[in-house]
Amino acid sequence: MVGGPVVRVLVLRGLGFNCEEESAAAWQLAGAEPVVAHASDWLSGAVRLDGFAILHLPGGFSYGDDLGSGQVFANRIRLGRLEDGTRVLDTVSAFLGRGGRIIGICNGFQILVRAGLVPNIGGQFVQQVALAANLCGHFVDRWVRCRSAGMSLANLGEREFDLPVRHGEGRLVFGSPELRDLCQEKGLIGLQYLEADGGPATTEPANPNGAELATAGLWSEDGQVFGMMPHPEAYLTFVNHPDWGGRQRRGEDNDEATQTGQAFFRAWVEAATRHAAEVGR
Amino acid sequence: MATRAAAHFVAVLVRPDQRDVTGERVRVQARHLGIETGAVRVARVYAIDLPGTAEQLARAAPLVLADAVLETVAVDVLPVHSGAFVTTARLPGVTDDEGRTAQLALALAWDEPRLRDGQQCVFAQRLYLLQRQLADGDLRKLASALGNPLVDHLAWGAGLPTAIAAPAFVDHPPTPQQTVDLHGDDDAVLALSKAGCWHLDAAELRAIRDHFDEVAADRLARAMPALPTECEVEVFAQTWSEHCKHKEFNATISLVHNDQPRTVRSLFKTFIRGATERIRDKYAAIGQDWMVTVFSDNAGLVELDADHYFALKVETHNSPSALDPVGGAMTGVLGNNRDAFGTGKGGARLLFNTDVLCFGSPDYAKPLLRGQLHPMRVARGVVDGVEQAGNKSGVPTVNGALLFDDRFAGKPLVYCGTGAILPKQYPNGESWHKDIRPGDRIVVIGGRVGRDGIHGATFSSGALDDKVSGSVVQIGSPFVQKMASDLLAEACALGLVSGCTDNGAGGLSSSVGELAQGPGGALLHLERVPLKYAGLQPWEILLSESQERMTLAVRPGDVAALVALAQRRGVEATDIGAFDDSGRLVVRFGETTLADLDLAFLHDGVPTRYLQAEWTDHPALPNPELTLDAGPMLLRLLASPNICCREAVVRLYDHEVKGKTVIKPLMGPTGLAPQDAAVVRASFDGWHGLAVASGICPKFGDLDPYAMAAGAFDEAVRSLISVGARLPVAGEAPSWSGCDNFCVPNSAFDAVANPDGKLKLGKLVRMCEALYDCAVYFDVPMTSGKDSMKNDFVSEGHKISVPPTVLFTLVARVADVRRTVTSEWKAVGDVVYQVGATYDELGGCDWLRLCGGPDLALHGAVPQVRLGDARRVYEKMMAAHAAGLLASSHDLSDGGLLVALAECAIGGGRGAWIDVCQLSDSQPIAAVLFAESHSRLLVSVAPHHVAAFEMLFGRDAVRLGQVSADPSLRLDNGAESLCALTVAELTAAWRTPLW
Incomplete structure (x- = not known):
């Protein structure tokens, strides 16, 4: 790990988020300092992004996903105001302006998409892609093979992972062919579902939802915001893997720092640390 | 239903160039019914009862109600064509979260806080637009597959709907208080009981009558009528319901077993608590008592580690699931979760859910009786309810079972289980201890009260027939409950809560009545209870089982802090009265006293029941002669509904949220390996965890109920042993916790209505004896349990009764999950x-x-x-x-x-x-x-x-x-x-x- 100041991460809880505990554990294992705060305190301004390097919107069902997954929380980001009258979106924009990073996983990704924070090509914070209902038509909890690709997860490089997906609306749809090409050209497709042969997965079950271009995770154009459907925070130890017993019996590689979801958080922390060092220099 | 055209409506449709996945599924669903709909488009429609212009809505709706890439929005018009349509909308008073959320969204778009806090004026519905023109009969059939008339208003027709309706609420002024005279003969008072849906028997009604005769002078001195008020009788009906008091499990039973007569005084005390106490004494003698709270609180509490307790509770929700499978199962899961939240001072964090479900066969072909839903309709709905409740609450559903037998085609069995972790210490003391003192305020948090779920406790205490009112059914709201439970955990961690319990069966009547036993009395002001809508009678407020509410005891000095915290978290918290040491439960609405009851009589006055039972062991019939045919038979067994792969259900449940699940329902290199027990880490700070398994095998009960119950117990034990749990051993700090859930048909003998009642009760006694023998042999204690005694469905002169069934849910601590x-x-x-x-x-x-x-x-x-x-x-x-x-x-x-x-x-x-x-x-x-x-x-x-x-x-x-x-x-x-x-x-x- 690169030395430097501790990376502080704001993890939201409440209002229907469900994954704050394992998310905090993930950041801790990666050497960061997570602070778990109630989302209502962030939306009111009682908790601010000052001093944080990363904002993490975790998985769950914010506001019950009543109007579509992530819609209401995205509304709060786009239209809401802190108690002092500042627009929430302005605080987010300022946070990104000073090099802050945002990670959204599952429901967090759905929020980022609806709030226009990914891919945010052109920087206008308008919704450009969507996460539509899985083609199977229902929620699914299953492990899938993924590869980090394109611009890549910070310095994670091109690597393969098994990860759990747990969602009903994860089918990434690009708003237009032009936008799809742009995202590809700019290398924003940071994570793809894989077939057994290692190619991008086009059909179920390898592609669990029917996402275009097998997209499992997407960067913002500026590379500071990343959303993904799979749950690396649910794979912090080798015994989370469905075949952990077999892998252990056969003596296969179970290195947690590189094989599990920990790798994602380590990469993000490392990138934030590097950024802090560069700014410091 | 009472409806009128809404002032405006917004329709949200999937854009024509995008796939309408929901519509595609509806088309397939219709095809299963033999209806070819052509393409289906599904619109989310919001009926909006607000002054304001269509232009305002047209600006706001696309911003806040729709996905900008996938969906398109129309206001006050439906810019589409269709051959036919079906709409489903919640009946007035039935929980409509989506409508409320849409209202909040509009409040945000218009920066209009009054919309945020006021009454509901936006109502969600679904509009299904069908390409083809369809006959009225087909539309009716499709509509009743898409919605349930008990909770939904269904409409259909050709073309497009001409108007979008909003529910109208009729305001009934409170009716003057009535008294009830129970001095008539048995027939007369039983008729009253039946009309009032009290489900009290003649002896109980006499006990109430005699009590009131005794205290008549005292009542007059308190300015109460000598006769009980309607409201008071209702309180007895709730508190003394089979659901709450387990009268049959506490009855005195005359048993004839193999011609030998003997008497069992309370199945519960003799066999269940009896076994647990024996195990507890044995280990307490060597300084190893791991049982903290058994049978006395909402969930059983045992030691987990230095800083935490583990809570276990399993409940059934059979009758509601028979009527409204989705809502019934959902409220089953959420209600059981609230039991865990409401254990001790409160605020436990849920660790896992389990679900064990028994249905009629998937290919059930008998004609359906009036009020009966096809087993597959029930099964799909129940699974949907479990999925929504568990997933949205962020609780992994890690273990369960699915059983098929046509005797479950009348009433399904829906067992919902929960494990939770409670920190041992709060700033205000030991968490397990409800330390409620006179003067503590009664505070309710969570959802508002409506007319949903009135008489649920008494209703589930009787057989299910084809004459039910929709008001006994409730729809759960996982989101509202999540908000409330998050708040509760936060408030408990701050030491603001001295005790709590959930509002389930019997509503406030039960929750306040139970908590009042600690300090010794309570005074309740019903007019302060927040309502979903006007027009509820006071007794309805008292009894309503509207979901997602917890009743808290809070020191007077802490109320302001609690209410302020609740406000920040967007949860309603209301002070509705105070605990005292008066020895009475007093209920007021404004100036009127609705009930003024002696608490001791209310809780201990229920007369003991006397029941008869018989059982004769019989020798086994010889094995039939059959050819073995191992290969083909194996393939047939593997494909049979009771054995085949459960992935279609299991993968709908989130079993990994919280990141602690180590053994999940399906494992292995291809995710197809079925597991015996689930294993879950207790925390991220260590490797210890809990293994949970279920044992249930009603199929053996037809041969021998004792062997069946022992087999179920053994199945749960061996499943835990299989994954690596250790039976309690002296010197090892064991921590096992069990929950027994009996579901049996009506076992009270009646020469006409239930002629084989003695035999049924005999089976139950044998099942309880097996529980005792196994528990004390393995040293595995029950720490909580529940019985459901009336699992019969009666319609058109037919009765479908479940086979006697017992589920054992066992949990054992494992020292290192990596060694399972x-x-x-x-x-x-x-x-x-x-x-x-x-x-x-x-x-x-x-x-x-x-x-x-x-x-x-x-x-x-x-x-x-x-x-x-x-x-x-x-x-x-x-x-x-x-x-x-x-x-x-x-x-x-x-x-x-x-x-x-x-x-x-x-x-x-x-x-x-x-x-x-x-x-x-x-x-x-x-x-x-x-x-x-x-x-x-x-x-x-x-x-x-x-x-x-x-x-x-x-x-x-x-x-x-x-x-x-x-x-x-x-x-x-x-x-x-x-x-x-x-x-x-x-x-x-x-x-x-x-x-």
Whole structure:
């Protein structure tokens, strides 16, 4: 790990988020300092992004996903105001302006998409892609093979992972062919579902939802915001893997720092640390 | 229903160039009903009862109500064509979260806080636009598949709807208080009980009458009428309901067993609490009492680690799930979760859910009776409810079972279980202790009160018939509950809560009545209770089982802090009264006193019931003569509904949220290996965790209810042993916790209405005796439990009764989750053993049921639990786990050895060469392959551990063969080949779609 100041991460809880505990554990294992705060305190301004390097919107069902997954929380980001009258979106924009990073996983990704924070090509914070209902038509909890690709997860490089997906609306749809090409050209497709042969997965079950271009995770154009459907925070130890017993019996590689979801958080922390060092220099 | 055209409406549709996945599913669903709809588009429609212009809505709606890429929005018009339509909308008063959320969204868009806090004026509905023109009958059929008239208003027609309706609420002024005269003869008072939906019997009504006669002078002095008020009788009906007081489990029973008469004074005290107390005393004597709260609180509480307790509770929600499968199951899960939240001072964090579901067969073909839903409709709905409730609450559903038997076609059994973790210490003291003092305020948090769920407690205490009112059914709101439970945990951690309980059966009447027992009294002001809408009668407010509410006791000085915190969190918290030491439960609405009751009589005055029971043991019928046909039979067994792969259900449940699940329902390289028990880490700070398993096997009850209940107990124990749990052992800080859930048909004898009642009750007594014998032998205590006594469905002169059923949910602490073991075969060359002995016990087995139906399965001996042999085998398994000798372990249950072998092969994607000749030396080959003898496991052992393993087990393990490089299951009996099937063939059969 690169030395430097501790990376502080704001993890939201409440209002229907469900994954704050394992998310905090993930950041801790990666050497960061997570602070778990109630989302209502962030939306009111009682908790601010000052001093944080990363904002993490975790998985769950914010506001019950009543109007579509992530819609209401995205509304709060786009239209809401802190108690002092500042627009929430302005605080987010300022946070990104000073090099802050945002990670959204599952429901967090759905929020980022609806709030226009990914891919945010052109920087206008308008919704450009969507996460539509899985083609199977229902929620699914299953492990899938993924590869980090394109611009890549910070310095994670091109690597393969098994990860759990747990969602009903994860089918990434690009708003237009032009936008799809742009995202590809700019290398924003940071994570793809894989077939057994290692190619991008086009059909179920390898592609669990029917996402275009097998997209499992997407960067913002500026590379500071990343959303993904799979749950690396649910794979912090080798015994989370469905075949952990077999892998252990056969003596296969179970290195947690590189094989599990920990790798994602380590990469993000490392990138934030590097950024802090560069700014410091 | 009372409706009127809404001022405006917004329709949100999927854009024509995007796939409407929901519409596609509806089209398929219609096809299953024999209806060809053509393309279907589904619109989310919001009826909006607000002044304001269409232009304002047209600006706001696309911003806040729709996905900008996928959806398009229309205001006050439907810019589409369709051949026909169906709409479903919630009936007035039924929870409509989506409408409320849409209202909040508009409040945000318009920066209009009054919209945020006021009454509901936006109502959600679904509009299904069907391409084809359809006959009225088809539309009616489709509508009743898309919605449920008990909770939804359904409409259909040609073309497009002409208006979008909003519900209208009728305001009923409070009716003047009435008194009830219970001095009539039995027939007269029973008629009153029936009309009032009280479900009180003649003796209970007499007890109430006599009590009021006794205290008449005192009542007049309190300015109360001498006769009980309607509201007071309702409070008795709730508090004394079978649901709340378990009158039959506490009855005095005259039993004739094999012609020998004896008396059982309370099944609960004798067998259930009796067993737990004996185990507790035994371990307390050596300073190892791990039981913190047993049977006295909402969930059983045991020691987990230095800083935490573990809470366990399992409930059933059978009647509501029969009527409204989605809502019934959802409120079952959420209600059971609230029991965990409401244990001790409150604020436990949920660790996992379990669900055990019993339905009629998927291919049930008998004509449906009035009020009866097809088992598949029930099954799909219940699974949907469990999915929504668990997933949205962020609780992993980690363990369960699915059973099919046509006797569940009237009432399904829906068992919802929860495990939770409670920190031991709060700033205001020990968390387990409800420290409620006179003067503490009564504060309710969570949802508002409506007319939903009135008489749920009393309703579930009777048989289900075709005359039910929709008000007994409730829709849960996982989101509202999540908000409230998050707040509760936060408030408890701050030391603001001195005790709490949930509002479930009986509503405030029960929750306040129960909590009042601590301080010794309570005064409740119903006019302060926040309502969903106006027009509720005071007694309805008192009884309403509107969901997602917790009742808290809060020191007067802490109320302001609690209310302020609740406000920040967007949860309503209201002070509705105070606890006192008056010895009375007083309920007021404004100036009117609705109830003023002696608390001691309310809780202890219910008369003991006297019931009759009989049971005669009978010898087993001889085994039938059947050809073995091992290969084809195995494939048929694997494909049968009671055995086939549960992935269609399991993958709908989030079983990994919280990141702590180590053994999930399906594991292995391809995610197809079924597991015996789930294992969950307790926290991220250590490797200790909990293993949870279920035991349930009603199919053996027709032969012998004692053997059936013992078998269910053993199944849960052996499942936990299989994954690596250790039975309580002196010196090891054991921490086991069990929950018993009995579901039986009406067992109260009545010469006309229930002529075989004595036999039914006899079965129940035998089941309880088995529980006691097993519990004290294994030292596994029940810490909570629940019984459901009236599982009969009556309609059109027919009665469908469930078979007597008991579920044991057992949880054991495991010291290191990384040392647990899964079921699937893992490496070529590993040696396969059967642990434990097979007996000629084909009675009730799935093989016989498959060959000749339930009647054939009445032949053969029922599997017995031989406690001494079981314990010896389990202790050897514990030693094998401790020494790390096991590569895999799978318990033998439904289908017997052959099915277990196939499951290990499918799960690991590996074959094996198996020879059962050592087993068939002593038992018939049919029993070797198919008998479901208990206390057996199928394990595999790495070659380098074989010597140690065989030394340890001796004759308790029989070597069967080895995991092979050839991916097929080859089964021999000495020189004779019984079958050879590839793993792919086995897998294909096992993955036969469940429905």
